[in-house]
Amino acid sequence: MMMYRKAATLLVGSFYVSAFQSGSFQTGTIIRKSPFFNSSRTSNIGTFALTSGPSFCEKCGSTLEIKIPQGDERKRHVCRNSECGYIVYNNPKVVVGAICTHSDRVLLCQRAIEPCKGKWGYPQGYLELGETTRQGAARETWEEAGVHFDPSKSELIALYNLAGMQIQTIYRVELESDEFEAGHESSDVRFVTWDDIPWDHLAFPTVQWGLEHAKNMKDEIKPTVQERTKFVTLDGQWKVEEG
Numbered sequence: 001m002m003m004y005r006k007a008a009t010l011l012v013g014s015f016y017v018s019a020f021q022s023g024s025f026q027t028g029t030i031i032r033k034s035p036f037f038n039s040s041r042t043s044n045i046g047t048f049a050l051t052s053g054p055s056f057c058e059k060c061g062s063t064l065e066i067k068i069p070q071g072d073e074r075k076r077h078v079c080r081n082s083e084c085g086y087i088v089y090n091n092p093k094v095v096v097g098a099i100c101t102h103s104d105r106v107l108l109c110q111r112a113i114e115p116c117k118g119k120w121g122y123p124q125g126y127l128e129l130g131e132t133t134r135q136g137a138a139r140e141t142w143e144e145a146g147v148h149f150d151p152s153k154s155e156l157i158a159l160y161n162l163a164g165m166q167i168q169t170i171y172r173v174e175l176e177s178d179e180f181e182a183g184h185e186s187s188d189v190r191f192v193t194w195d196d197i198p199w200d201h202l203a204f205p206t207v208q209w210g211l212e213h214a215k216n217m218k219d220e221i222k223p224t225v226q227e228r229t230k231f232v233t234l235d236g237q238w239k240v241e242e243g
């Protein structure tokens with residue numbers, strides 16, 4: 001994930017933000033400071049308008065233009081057909097994940113798909129419509145590892161904000177069985193001890209955050225929720241803050 005680690009480049013009036021988990025680039029323009037964010041984060045979370053994205057209106061098929069809709073404060077993709085005027089709202093995706101343990105071993109899946117094919121991580125993916133985040137984490141675990149757990153038994157352990165593009169909610173759960181069956185998105189599934197986690201071959205930085213935190217919290221009956229935000233500053237540098 002070279003792009004993940006690449007610092008954003010500051011341009012005149014705009015900056016580049018790498019899409020954290022996809023590796024694709026998107027361009028944004030600072031509109032104005034929002035009163036809802038503190039100054040250190042103003043530049044990047046929710047205050048840029050994407051200049052990449054859909055080309056055509058999903059309602060009428062006309063081309064889209066980027067402009068600030070009336071009454072809005074941000075640039076968005078807007079249908080050029082004045083009869084239609086459809087506005088595309090690009091909001092963060094919700095990612096759900098589960099760090100599953102059994103007898104002090106943790107369930108890891110090796111990714112069979114891009115991005116980060118061949119790298120390891122806990123089951124995670126995008127929340128589907130109609131699911132709670134716990135249910136989504138349980139579904140992802142079933143899909144990737146063939147492992148069932150009761151969503152109500154899972155505990156929230158981490159919440160990560162990724163530059164306004166993703167919100168990740170990560171749970172932990174102690175499994176009743178160590179049986180598994182790799183799903184089509186996984187080339188391998190294993191239970192490993194905390195010391196045997198392949199720290200140098202993890203899929204995403206957030207996977208490392210989650211596993212480190214789960215390891216630190218493993219003896220805590222009630223885990224502390226780790227809350228982190230990763231964003232790009234005005235001078236184009238990646239930054240991570242607690243909270």
Ligand SMILES: [Zn+2]
Pocket residue numbers: 057058059060061062079080081084085086
């Ligand atoms: Zn339209």
